[in-house]
Amino acid sequence: MKDFTFNIPTKIYFGKDNLDKLPEEIKKYGKKVLLVYGKNSIKKIGLYDEIVELFKKNDIKYWEVSGVVPNPRIDKVRKGVEIVKKEKIDFILAVGGGSTIDTAKLIAVASPIEEDPWDIVIRKVTPKKGLPIGTILTLSATGSETNTSSVITNEETGQKLGWASEYAMPKFSFMNPEYTTFVNSYHTAAGTSDIMSHTMENYFSLNDGAYLQDRMAEAILKTCIYYGPIAMKDPDNYEARANLMWAGTWAINGLLDSGKDTAWSVHPMEHELSAKRDITHGVGLAILTPYWLEYSLSEKTEEKIADFGYNVFDIEKGNSKREDAEEAIKALREFFISLGIPKRLRDVDFKEDELRDMAKNCVENRIKPEINGFIHLEEEDVYQIYKMAF
C-alpha cells in the first residue's frame, strides 16, 4: 500500500428530513448565495420553492445561474463568475447532479482570479482559494458532492477536461434519496453505470496490496448490481435510491483509491465520446468498459479480473483463471445490457472513420500522451479499443 492522505471534511446530511438545516449551514459561510442549477427539474419536484422559502425566512439573498446541461459548459461558469464578481457573492449553492456541482466548483475557484475560468481547467492557472460551496444532490452518479474534482466542456475548443482543487471541496452536501425517485429509468441506468465505472477505475490495478480497498470496491459494485435494476423498475423504492446514492459518494471520495496507483483509463476514453456526441457519460462508460477489460486481459491481469468475477458476480471457481476472467467480463457486459445500455458505439451514432481522430485526441488531451492505468495504453491501443467497441 502506498502512502496517502485522506481528507473528506464535507458534512453530509443524508435522508428525507434534513433540509431545514440548510440556512444554518449556509450562514456559517455567507449570506449572499449564487444558486446554480440545471433545467426545470428542481422546480418540478418542488425543491426550488422549498429552498427559496428557506432563503426568504432566513434573510439569505440569492442570485441564479440556471440551465446547466449534462457535460456542463464553460459559458455557464463564465456567467456565474460574472455575477459573483458583480454582486460580491460569498457562497455557492449547487442544486442538481454532477454537472451542476462541477459548474459550481469552477465558479467557486475562478471567481477570485482575473484570468478566464478555462485557464484553471487547462492548468494555466492554479487556484489559490475558492468561495465556499454547498450542494443539494438530486442524482446518484458522479460523486462530485464529496470530492475536489470537476469536468467541464469547452465547445469552442472541442475539449472535455477534468480538473481538481482542494478549494473546490464542498463544505456540506444534502443528500435526499427521494429527489432521485424522479430520475427516469434511462438516467438511473446511466448513473448506476457511472458509479460502477468510478469503482472499477479504482479497483482494476495490480499488486498494490490494497486488499481492504478492493473489498470495499466490490461492496459498492454489488450494491449497484443489486439496486440498479430495482430502482429502474420501481422508481419510488427508497431503499434502492438510498443505497445507490450512498454508493455514488463512496465510489469516488478517496476511499477506494487510497494507497493505490489508479490512473483512470475508461474515463479519458469516454470523454472523447461525450465531447463529440453529447451522449450520457455513464452510457459511454458502460459501452467501453467491457471492451477495455477484454483488451486488457493477459496473463498479468487475468487473476484480478477473475477475482472481480468471483467476488462481484459470484462466478464459481473451477475453470482456468483466463476462462473465469472471460466469464466475468461477459457477466459485466450482460449486466449493462440488462440495464438497457447499448452494446456498441455504432448504436449511439458513431462512425468508424472518426475513431482514429478520437483516439488521437484522447491521448493528446493528457499531460503525457498515454494512459498509464491497469494496462499501459497509447493512441493505437485506444484506437483498437474504440474499434472493438464499434
Place this chain on the structure above:
Amino acid sequence: MKDFTFNIPTKIYFGKDNLDKLPEEIKKYGKKVLLVYGKNSIKKIGLYDEIVELFKKNDIKYWEVSGVVPNPRIDKVRKGVEIVKKEKIDFILAVGGGSTIDTAKLIAVASPIEEDPWDIVIRKVTPKKGLPIGTILTLSATGSETNTSSVITNEETGQKLGWASEYAMPKFSFMNPEYTTFVNSYHTAAGTSDIMSHTMENYFSLNDGAYLQDRMAEAILKTCIYYGPIAMKDPDNYEARANLMWAGTWAINGLLDSGKDTAWSVHPMEHELSAKRDITHGVGLAILTPYWLEYSLSEKTEEKIADFGYNVFDIEKGNSKREDAEEAIKALREFFISLGIPKRLRDVDFKEDELRDMAKNCVENRIKPEINGFIHLEEEDVYQIYKMAF
C-alpha cells in the same frame, strides 16, 4: 435506511514517510503541546525522539503526561487537565493506541471546564468546546483516531464507561503501519478482534435496508480474517499491518452505522469484564461475541447470521438457514481460537459466582437498564450469555 449525518473532518496521513508534516499541522492550532503517551514503547521504537526533535526544530514547546495504561484511568486525565490549565497549553498530541487517544480526548474537553473530568463521562456536564487534538497511532484496534468516542475507567467507582463529544474529534491523525510492527502477537490478535467486534456491532441489525453498509462491513471482516493471522506470524509484513490499520479506522468512523440503528451489545458486556479483571478489551470481546450470537439466534435473526457466514466465511449455501447460521458462529469462534484467544471466561480467571453481579452492573451502567441491540437484552439475558461464555 434511516436519516443520518456523516462527518469525519480528521485529516489522515497514512503511510511510512509523513511525520515531517507534523509540525505544520500542529502549528495550525497552537504552539504549546501536551504530549500524551503510554509506557515506554514509543521511546523504544524511536518515535518519541523523532517527535521531540521535530518540536525543537520548529519551536514547539511541550509538556508530558505519560504512563497511560490499557483501560485508561481518570487519574491520568486529571493530571493532564492540571498541566493544561497551569501551562496554558493549546494543543493535545496523543501518541499511542486507543487508550492514549481516549485519555487525550477527555483532557481536551475537560480542560475548559471547572468541574471534574469524570462529570463529562457520567453526563453531568456536557462539553461545549475542546482543545484541538492530533494523534499518532501506534496500534490498530480502537479506531479512536477518527471518531468522537472515548472510554475511561474510574477505579474508585469500579466503572468503565464510554462517552462522546463532537469536540473530541481529532484534527489530524498520522497512521504509520510500521509502528504497529512492534505490536506483539497477543496484542495483534486482540486488536484484530477489537476491529472485528466494532464491525459486527454495526453489522448485526435487522431490516434496516443498509445493504451497502453491510457489504462494507463484510469487506472489513474479510480483511481482518485474511491479515490478522499474517500479521501475527510475520510481524513485519507491511501489507498486513497497513490493511489492519486502515480497517480499524473504517470499522468505527461512522460509515458502517450510517443509516442504521446499532445499539452495541457486546461492548457493554465486555466493559464489565475489563473493568473487573483488566483483561485486554479485544480478548474479552472475542470471547463473548460467539456466545452472544448463539444466544441471539432465532427465526428472526438466522438469516442475517447465515448471510454473515456466506459473505464473510464463504460458507456454502445448502442447508437450512438455521444450520448455516450455526456454522457461521462456529467459524467465527474457530477463527478467534486460531488467533490464540481463550474460549471461555473461566480461562481468564473469572469465577461463576461473580457473573450475576457483572450482569447487574452491565445494565445498570446504562441510561436505561437494557441493551436494545440485535436482540433486546435485559439483566437476565446478559447473565445467561455470561454463563454460556463461562
